Amino acid sequence: MSDASAHALEHHEPVTSTGIPNKKVLMWAFLGSDCMFFGTLISTHLIYRKISATVGGNFLDIRDVFDIELTSFSTFILLASSLFMALAVSAIHKGNLNSTRWMLFGTIIFGAIFLACQVYEFTHFIHAPGNELTLSTYRGEPHVFGSTFYVLTGTHGTHVAIGVFWLLGWLAYSFTGKMSTAHALDVEICGLYWHFVDIVWIIIFPVVYLMEYAL
Amino acid sequence: MATESIKYLAPDADNKAKTQVFPRPGQHTTGLVDWLTTIDHKKIGLMYGLTALFFLIIGGIEALLIRSQLWDHNMAVLTNREYNQMFTMHGTTMVFLVIMPLSAAFFNFIMPLQIGARDVAFPRMNALSLWCFVGGGIILNLSWFFTGGSPAIGWFGYAPLTDTRFAEVIGDMGPDFWIFSLQILGVASLLASFNFITTIINMRAPGMTMMRLPVFTWMTLIVSFLIILAFPAITIALVELMFDRTYGTNFYDFLEGGKPHLWQHLFWIFGHPEVYILILPAMGIVSEVIPVFSRKPLFGYGLIVFSGAIIGFMGFAVWSHHMFTTGMGVVATSAFAMLTMLIAIPTGVKIFNWIGTMWGGRIRFDTPMLFALGFITMFMIGGFTGIMHSSVPIDAQHQDSYFVVAHFHYVLIGGALFGLFCGFYFWLPKLTGRMMSEKVGKFVFTLMFLGFNLTFFPMHYLGMIGQPRRTHTYNEGHGFETWNQIATVGAFILGVGIAIGVLQFINSFFNKKLKPAGKNPWDARTLEWTLSSPVKEYNFARTPIIKARDQAWENNYGPKENHSEKEPLDDHGVHMPDRSWWPLITALGLLGLAIGMLFHRTIDPSGELVRDYTYPIIAGAVAILGMIMWALEGPGGYHLFPKEDEE
Ligand code: HEM
Ligand SMILES: [Cu+2]
Numbered sequence A: 001m002s003d004a005s006a007h008a009l010e011h012h013e014p015v016t017s018t019g020i021p022n023k024k025v026l027m028w029a030f031l032g033s034d035c036m037f038f039g040t041l042i043s044t045h046l047i048y049r050k051i052s053a054t055v056g057g058n059f060l061d062i063r064d065v066f067d068i069e070l071t072s073f074s075t076f077i078l079l080a081s082s083l084f085m086a087l088a089v090s091a092i093h094k095g096n097l098n099s100t101r102w103m104l105f106g107t108i109i110f111g112a113i114f115l116a117c118q119v120y121e122f123t124h125f126i127h128a129p130g131n132e133l134t135l136s137t138y139r140g141e142p143h144v145f146g147s148t149f150y151v152l153t154g155t156h157g158t159h160v161a162i163g164v165f166w167l168l169g170w171l172a173y174s175f176t177g178k179m180s181t182a183h184a185l186d187v188e189i190c191g192l193y194w195h196f197v198d199i200v201w202i203i204i205f206p207v208v209y210l211m212e213y214a215l
Numbered sequence B: 001m002a003t004e005s006i007k008y009l010a011p012d013a014d015n016k017a018k019t020q021v022f023p024r025p026g027q028h029t030t031g032l033v034d035w036l037t038t039i040d041h042k043k044i045g046l047m048y049g050l051t052a053l054f055f056l057i058i059g060g061i062e063a064l065l066i067r068s069q070l071w072d073h074n075m076a077v078l079t080n081r082e083y084n085q086m087f088t089m090h091g092t093t094m095v096f097l098v099i100m101p102l103s104a105a106f107f108n109f110i111m112p113l114q115i116g117a118r119d120v121a122f123p124r125m126n127a128l129s130l131w132c133f134v135g136g137g138i139i140l141n142l143s144w145f146f147t148g149g150s151p152a153i154g155w156f157g158y159a160p161l162t163d164t165r166f167a168e169v170i171g172d173m174g175p176d177f178w179i180f181s182l183q184i185l186g187v188a189s190l191l192a193s194f195n196f197i198t199t200i201i202n203m204r205a206p207g208m209t210m211m212r213l214p215v216f217t218w219m220t221l222i223v224s225f226l227i228i229l230a231f232p233a234i235t236i237a238l239v240e241l242m243f244d245r246t247y248g249t250n251f252y253d254f255l256e257g258g259k260p261h262l263w264q265h266l267f268w269i270f271g272h273p274e275v276y277i278l279i280l281p282a283m284g285i286v287s288e289v290i291p292v293f294s295r296k297p298l299f300g301y302g303l304i305v306f307s308g309a310i311i312g313f314m315g316f317a318v319w320s321h322h323m324f325t326t327g328m329g330v331v332a333t334s335a336f337a338m339l340t341m342l343i344a345i346p347t348g349v350k351i352f353n354w355i356g357t358m359w360g361g362r363i364r365f366d367t368p369m370l371f372a373l374g375f376i377t378m379f380m381i382g383g384f385t386g387i388m389h390s391s392v393p394i395d396a397q398h399q400d401s402y403f404v405v406a407h408f409h410y411v412l413i414g415g416a417l418f419g420l421f422c423g424f425y426f427w428l429p430k431l432t433g434r435m436m437s438e439k440v441g442k443f444v445f446t447l448m449f450l451g452f453n454l455t456f457f458p459m460h461y462l463g464m465i466g467q468p469r470r471t472h473t474y475n476e477g478h479g480f481e482t483w484n485q486i487a488t489v490g491a492f493i494l495g496v497g498i499a500i501g502v503l504q505f506i507n508s509f510f511n512k513k514l515k516p517a518g519k520n521p522w523d524a525r526t527l528e529w530t531l532s533s534p535v536k537e538y539n540f541a542r543t544p545i546i547k548a549r550d551q552a553w554e555n556n557y558g559p560k561e562n563h564s565e566k567e568p569l570d571d572h573g574v575h576m577p578d579r580s581w582w583p584l585i586t587a588l589g590l591l592g593l594a595i596g597m598l599f600h601r602t603i604d605p606s607g608e609l610v611r612d613y614t615y616p617i618i619a620g621a622v623a624i625l626g627m628i629m630w631a632l633e634g635p636g637g638y639h640l641f642p643k644e645d646e647e
Helices: A003-012 A022-049 A068-094 A097-127 A145-174 A181-214 B031-037 B041-069 B080-114 B123-145 B174-202 B215-247 B260-294 B301-317 B330-358 B367-388 B392-398 B402-432 B438-464 B481-510 B551-557 B582-598 B614-633
Strands: B574-576 B601-603 B609-611 B638-640
Touching: A022 A145, A022 A181, A022 B174, A022 B215, A022 B260, A068 A097, A068 A181, A097 A145, A097 A181, A145 A181, A145 B215, B031 B041, B041 B080, B041 B123, B041 B481, B080 B123, B080 B174, B080 B215, B080 B260, B080 B402, B123 B174, B123 B582, B174 B215, B174 B582, B215 B260, B215 B301, B260 B301, B260 B330, B260 B367, B260 B402, B301 B330, B330 B367, B330 B392, B367 B402, B367 B438, B392 B402, B402 B438, B402 B481, B438 B481, B582 B614
Parallel strands: none
Antiparallel strands: B574 B638, B601 B609
């Protein structure tokens, strides 16, 4: 948003009925809806999880495929990124541009590490020798696990990637010299999204990964 | 619309656009550019309405073809495949391209006026919703021209009909068009709903508390919540199906471990809330119309609002009544049967409220009121048959028979469409500034009412004696012919009625000879009737301060302390956001992305599947660029200086 329009906004940002800014209500409504998106994907995964339709009689023990150490690490990284995000929001509220920049940068890097882990994980699973798990097969036989697993975690990864690009946008903007506390709301909303995507992962990680080791 | 007293003031000098790819259309834009770049909720509503009426004609023609095919046993107007395509396209068109956008047209046009706002919360996003809706409609209907023609899978797209293995035509693209069109339409509905929710929660005029909101605005809010919570289920189901068809995943592929049953669940988790998405706006419209023409306040406002909310809430807990015959097990089946019966209670409450409103009133039978009365009676019949098939053993008889067809047309045409026509006759004068002929209106009502009942009442009986739905013909000797012929005659009468109605609406935009409407031709109660017809582009010159629920009525007849006041004129003037090209360009990008994905696969001469993502990537880049430019350009704006009473 350009300076001029931000200026226009300051003049005309309507006093809302609830006192909550419009953009924030919008983001909350979107997140409510996004819960249902992930709810549907996670249910699909859980419903299919125990269904082994392997034609060749290979029982799928997904533990042979998973690399739980790596995923635990990337989970930790993603959760840690939320801290940077929160600090970035607090910094921009205080008008501390330099610290905002660094915190945004930290969030982006951690988000990118998470994404890199996911890319590594996917390629690794698809080519796992003797245990290839693709979108439609396991060990070369038709299977559903790959379908639900990749589409679910891939959708989450897409969310993270969108978040990373959004944050990159703000980071770039901070170098134009136009960024000020007037943008605190926008960064905060970006943060809402980022935290939400993290929380979704807090559900996906136990339900998709850890549970395979417990049940 | 500009009046003389409106001075044009150059926007703050530094607000003048920097170098821009497209110069931003300014305040005085007219003609095509105005329509393509507008962000005015009234113009957007109008475009929603006109496009939906166009699709109503298309869907109607498809319906008449279906009815012609069923005129007699073993007719050959359509082949079996064409018949399947026809009912698929008819259903999908009517649900997603007619009833929903017609409702959206009213949400757009009426809701901001009813809450005393100058526009919706995010005007440019509103334009994006409109263009996505248009794009979705285009994609769906493009399917006729490509391999396999239109989808032949029903509006519910049941697996495994959508499995590529079972395609009747090799390389059938129909279901792919259907998938991408519904996805784009989903984007349109979701964005619009986020917008309406924010608008209603946040942009009410001072004093417009939640319990003073007009019922139509309440229904807009509830429907918007239903959309944002129900559409994700179908979106994900469609993503999964798209992966099945495009990348060979096994979600619904029963030969490779998938469960077609899951599709039914996901579809109806969306599908049942969807039927309330279709009916609640009409209920809102009728709740506005009946008090006006009964000269009484709405009976039981709180009850109507809360029963609407309860219907919306419970609507998420009854989806499996569409799946009673799939063998879900006794517990699930009984639970869903019970909840389905329960949901009839809040529905019944509303009907009693409308009756209570009319009770003892001085009823005027103008066209809007006739449609409202038609709505109540016919919706009731549809409700009764609904309760009938909430009983599991009875539903086992009804399922997939014409009885179900009768049920849902009574609620969808007799209910939703009559409610929307009621809204047109009621609110079009506000939009055009002209009254429509009562005579023609009553004629249209008579034709539609007669034609509709002739068409669909016999279907109850046809279903009972065993005529299956979704079947392109029947043999001699079942005794189906007579009633089918009556139904077909009725369908043509209904079609003529609707056509005359649509012509009458369009005529009222152009015919200068029609009587001017004035501010409040019906002596109605809500805020939009305090404004001139047609409404000025800034809606309210001064923001009203609301003192009572039926504000326009109170201003005319209420005690002094209930009269609304107005905020003082702002010397900054009324701030109007600028028009923008970016919503249209973003929507074009999304349209291109969908079409690019539809055609990204080709078979090369050696029979290999080749994927080429060039076009989807280009189109996706256009969409993303559109969004970035959108964010950078900001709302912009100019100021208008209306005089005190110019509204
Ligand atoms: C009193 C409230 C209602 C009840 C109890 C009810 C119940 C049912 C049941 C049990 C079915 C499944 C019939 C079968 O396939 O065997 C059904 C079908 C249907 N209902 Fe309703 N309904 C009600 C209101 C509505 C409303 C308000 C609408 C739409 C505006 C609606 C639209 C439909 C549609 C479109 C179908 C058929 C879907 C299909 O199979 O293609 N219903 N209803
Ligand atoms: Cu239902």
